Amino acid sequence: NDVIAVTAFIGAIFGAGGGGEAANADRLAKLQASLGPVRGYRAWDDVMLADDAEAPTTTRRRFSYGPLTGGPVTGSVVLAAGSIQSINPRQPAATAAAAPARRQASNWLLPAPRRSASGTPLGVMGPQLGYYYPEIVQQIDLHGPGIKAQGAAVPGLAMYILIGRTRDYAWSLTSAGHDVRDVYAERLCEPDGSAPTRSSDHYRYKGACRPFERFEAGLLNGTPVAYNVSVHGPVFATATVDGQPYALSRKRSTFGRDALNLGALKGMTEGRASTPRRFRRVANRFGFTFNWAYTSRKATAYFSSGRLPKRPRGLDRRLPTLGTGAYEWTGFLSESRHPHDTGGPDGLLLNWNNRSAPGFMHGDDEPFGSVHRVELFDQWPRRALITDNVGIMNRAATEDVRSPVWPVIRSVLRTGPAPSARDQQVVEILDDWVRRDAPRLDANGDGLYDEPGPVIMDALWRPVAEAVMSPVFGSLIPDLNAVRNLGSLSGESYVDKDLRRLLGGRVRDPFNLAYCGNGSVAACRASLWNAVHATADRLASELGQPDPSRWTKQASRTGFTPGLLPNTFPTTNRPTYQQVIELQRWGGWGPWG
Numbered sequence: 001n002d003v004i005a006v007t008a009f010i011g012a013i014f015g016a017g018g019g020g021e022a023a024n025a026d027r028l029a030k031l032q033a034s035l036g037p038v039r040g041y042r043a044w045d046d047v048m049l050a051d052d053a054e055a056p057t058t059t060r061r062r063f064s065y066g067p068l069t070g071g072p073v074t075g076s077v078v079l080a081a082g083s084i085q086s087i088n089p090r091q092p093a094a095t096a097a098a099a100p101a102r103r104q105a106s107n108w109l110l111p112a113p114r115r116s117a118s119g120t121p122l123g124v125m126g127p128q129l130g131y132y133y134p135e136i137v138q139q140i141d142l143h144g145p146g147i148k149a150q151g152a153a154v155p156g157l158a159m160y161i162l163i164g165r166t167r168d169y170a171w172s173l174t175s176a177g178h179d180v181r182d183v184y185a186e187r188l189c190e191p192d193g194s195a196p197t198r199s200s201d202h203y204r205y206k207g208a209c210r211p212f213e214r215f216e217a218g219l220l221n222g223t224p225v226a227y228n229v230s231v232h233g234p235v236f237a238t239a240t241v242d243g244q245p246y247a248l249s250r251k252r253s254t255f256g257r258d259a260l261n262l263g264a265l266k267g268m269t270e271g272r273a274s275t276p277r278r279f280r281r282v283a284n285r286f287g288f289t290f291n292w293a294y295t296s297r298k299a300t301a302y303f304s305s306g307r308l309p310k311r312p313r314g315l316d317r318r319l320p321t322l323g324t325g326a327y328e329w330t331g332f333l334s335e336s337r338h339p340h341d342t343g344g345p346d347g348l349l350l351n352w353n354n355r356s357a358p359g360f361m362h363g364d365d366e367p368f369g370s371v372h373r374v375e376l377f378d379q380w381p382r383r384a385l386i387t388d389n390v391g392i393m394n395r396a397a398t399e400d401v402r403s404p405v406w407p408v409i410r411s412v413l414r415t416g417p418a419p420s421a422r423d424q425q426v427v428e429i430l431d432d433w434v435r436r437d438a439p440r441l442d443a444n445g446d447g448l449y450d451e452p453g454p455v456i457m458d459a460l461w462r463p464v465a466e467a468v469m470s471p472v473f474g475s476l477i478p479d480l481n482a483v484r485n486l487g488s489l490s491g492e493s494y495v496d497k498d499l500r501r502l503l504g505g506r507v508r509d510p511f512n513l514a515y516c517g518n519g520s521v522a523a524c525r526a527s528l529w530n531a532v533h534a535t536a537d538r539l540a541s542e543l544g545q546p547d548p549s550r551w552t553k554q555a556s557r558t559g560f561t562p563g564l565l566p567n568t569f570p571t572t573n574r575p576t577y578q579q580v581i582e583l584q585r586w587g588g589w590g591p592w593g
Contacts (some may be wrong), residue, residue, distance in 0.1 A: 006156035013166035015261075015288025017306075017363025019181030019250050020099030020483070021320045023082055024048065024364060027483050028319070030476060034391055043472055049367035049493060050319055051106065053509035055355040056372045058291065058302055060342035063357040065308070065333070067364075068373075074329035076319035076374065077185045081242040084248070085198065087227060094482055096237045097327040099181070099365035102251075106575055107173035107352040108293040109393055110300040115347035115381040117361045118285040122582050123295035124389045125172035126575030127152070127163055129530045133560040135576075137162065142269065150271045152577070157473070160265035163579075169279070169296035171268055174351050177252050177329045177366040178289035178306040180254060183267040184232040184323035185239070186247040186373055198238040198245045205231055206325035212247075234325055236562070241585040248356040253307040253332065254287040261286050275344045276301035284335040289363075291351045297583045298591055302349045307332055312317075318364045331363035343436045352396075367484055369493020370500075373573075375402045386582045395437060397574035400454060403438030403460055406430055409528060410517075411465060416525045419533045426536050426548050430456055442555035452551040459539055463531035465491040468498055499524070 024044075032040030049055070050067040086096035105128030116122050120360055127176015137552050140158055141150040163172045186203040188196035194203075202209045212228035212235065219225065228235040232251040239246055254261075254471065266281035267273065276294065280303045283292045285332070289306035309329040311317065321327050339357035341349065355368035376396035379389055381383055410431060419426035433439075433453030440454045449455060465486040484490040498515045501507045517524030532547060540546050556571040 002156055002261075002549060006154060006257045007062035007261060010154055010157075011254065011258055011453045012100070013262065014104075014175045014291055015252065015286075015287050015306075016100070016102060016180050016252065016365055017177030018099065018179035019183060019252075019365070020358070021095075021183040021318060022079065022239065022248050023094070023099070023483050024318050025077065025079040025320055026081060026097060026239075027086055027479055029078050030479055031076060031274055032078075034474070034476060035349065036202075039513070046511040046513060047367075047480060047490070047494065049362075049369045049484070049490060050318055050361050050364070051359070051509075052218040052493070052497075054357070054370035054497070054507070055493075056374050057346070057355045057356050057357050057360075058349060058351045060345045061339070061341055063359055064337045065336060065337070065360045067317050067361050069311045069313050069317065071313040073316045074314040075312070075322050076314075076316040077241045077242060077246075077322060078319065080243075081240040081245075085238050087235060087237060087459075093237065095246075098483070099363065102175070102177070104175045104177060104353050105260050106172070107377075107393065108172050108174065108291075108350075109389055110293055110302075110344065110349040111389060112300045112343040112347040113298070114343075114557075115380070115382070115384055116582075117381075117385045117388075118295065118582065119139055120582055120585055121300045122384060122386050122389050123170055123172075123293065123300070124393050124578055124580055125163075125170075125293050126578030127173065128252055128574070129576045131558060131560050131576060132562070139162075141292070145236065146270055149271070151579075155477045157262065157265070158474055160262060160269045162265060163270075166269070166272070166578065168583070170579055170583070171273070171279070171292060171295075172293045172579060174289045174293075174353050176289040176304050176306060176356060177221075177353070177360065177363045178288055178304070178308055179317060179363040179366075180287075180306055180308065180316075181250055181252045181312075181363070182232075182309070183320040184230065184249050185241060185320040186230050186232070186235070186249055186323040187241075187243045188247055193503070196245050200245065201228065203230055203247060204324060212316060224474050224555075228255045228325065238410075246484040249323065253329075257287055257307070261288055275299075279303065280335060280338075280340055282560075283440045292355075293349065293351065293358060295583070296580055297585050300349050301345065302340055302344065302351070304456035305359075306338075309333075312516075317361065323506060325346045348380065352375055352377070366491045367493070369490060369526075370497045371404055371492040372489055375404060376401065382399030386580060390580055393574065393578075397572040398439050398441055399573075400438035400440055400457055401489070401573070402457060402492055403434045405496045406434045406438075406457075406495055408505075410498055410501070411503055412525050413532070414522065415530055417528055417531070422540075422546070423529065423536055424534050426460075426532055429453060429548055430460075433457075440484050440556070440571075447551045447554055449555045452548055454555075455539065455551050455553045456535070456548070460532065460535045461491075462487055462492050463535055464528060467527040469530045470527075471518045472515050475506060477549055541570045 108125030187210040188200040217225040263284035273279035286305040287307035354374040
């Protein structure tokens with residue numbers, strides 16, 4: 001029981017995706033009420049970022065798994081705006097409707113032999129788990145009949161290695177967030193045919209009015225926990241569709257199968273992934289959604305795992321599915337339909353939780369746009385040393401992830417004069433900082449950022465993102481931010497993609513609507529300069545310093561959870577620990593033979 005519970009716990013945090021369809025539907029309804037049916041849908045389709053052709057991917061090979069399953073959309077529903085009510089009176093409706101909370105981090109960088117100075121595969125890879133005391137993984141070295149492996153394991157699952165190496169290959173994982181959870185809209189009914197209410201305890205499925213099962217989950221801090229369960233899963237909220245009451249439930253493909261994921265870790269630990277083909281076969285046994293990296297003495301490879309449902313025609317995967325029984329899953333993707341590659345684009349396999357492949361939608365809660373932090377893994381030499389590999393990861397760890405978008409913002413600002421000399425100085429400071437890879441450092445250890453760039457970007461980014469999106473979203477900006485955080489990579493992609501088209505640049509798969517300045521360069525420029533001016537005013541007042549070149553703040557530091565250790569250290573955006581791997585083409589070195 002403990003082994004299965006630990007497996008389920010880790011998988012729920014890092015290895016699942018989807019389940020945010022109710023929040024998506026609520027946002028669509030609000031946009032259509034505000035902007036009209038057509039314009040509202042177009043704005044919603046833009047900000048979902050479900051299938052952006054410009055999204056950076058780990059492989060360039062196309063794998064089809066898009067938001068629409070084919071044919072007219074007949075099995076997906078739009079909830080009435082604001083109609084979601086949580087079944088837990090202490091839980092806000094927005095929290096109930098959102099996808100279950102999870103963590104997303106970790107990276108890996110794998111040059112193939114043709115990109116390696118030594119002619120052997122290279123690997124720098126590790127999980128971004130945060131810092132705990134005690135840590136949620138442990139280092140382990142396994143030796144026994146048929147096993148010779150070392151790496152990291154989860155306490156409670158330490159019979160097999162989660163991330164590590166055997167004598168002949170190494171592997172690592174990043175969270176993929178694939179769509180293994182769906183929200184179903186269960187139409188409520190009463191057995192006697194009377195009009196249902198939100199409190200009805202029956203629902204329609206395959207033509208019958210059947211009762212919900214009642215699940216008693218025990219006590220939580222002394223309070224009984226119980227909820228209804230449909231054939232699809234636990235009910236978490238109610239809503240209305242076309243004036244009728246519905247219950248909302250979530251179905252997860254890995255439910256009840258958590259322990260089966262150990263089969264993949266068993267195969268990796270026992271040395272069964274001796275070739276890229278065998279590696280994919282073993283990794284495909286993992287029902288949780290992860291991007292697997294693999295490097296051996298001869299090759300690098302990639303596989304994206306998960307028990308990914310095949311859905312019937314007539315669905316938009318971003319919206320709740322009718323729970324009538326007419327739109328049930330029809331199976332699961334075969335191994336060959338999962339994103340995978342050997343060697344990678346131009347000999348590089350790179351992942352930092354970015355989109356896996358062109359044409360492949362991850363979870364409905366997982367937007368991928370034109371900008372992603374994986375692009376910070378740049379400046380590769382034609383033939384890399386292992387030290388180059390480490391250095392590229394390490395530089396990205398202290399580079400501001402918003403910096404790639406600054407040049408297009410600057411291009412718009414440059415079309416007109418600054419409101420003041422101080423505002424001009426602010427953007428020139430950012431220009432210089434971004435040219436130097438936008439470092440977020442406290443190199444002298446005085447507790448403050450070494451330069452004003454991070455301080456300005458932290459204060460300016462949100463006003464810029466809101467200036468871009470507000471002409472269309474207006475009062476719905478908080479709703480947009482709740483579903484697609486403007487301070488995240490989603491917000492960066494909105495700004496980048498919209499401003500590039502505004503300036504007449506080449507844009508693949510452009511947005512349906514123009515956002516900044518409603519498509520006017522002059523109006524957009526004015527709103528962006530206003531954001532710069534207001535931010536500069538605020539920083540000058542807050543810091544008591546009118547000179548932007550002297551603006552500084554306390555640098556970010558990271559501590560341990562749950563707070564048993566007082567120690568902190570400078571924050572870097574990198575894995576908690578990493579393998580640095582260069583396996584020779586032959587055996588005979590070290591204790592591994």
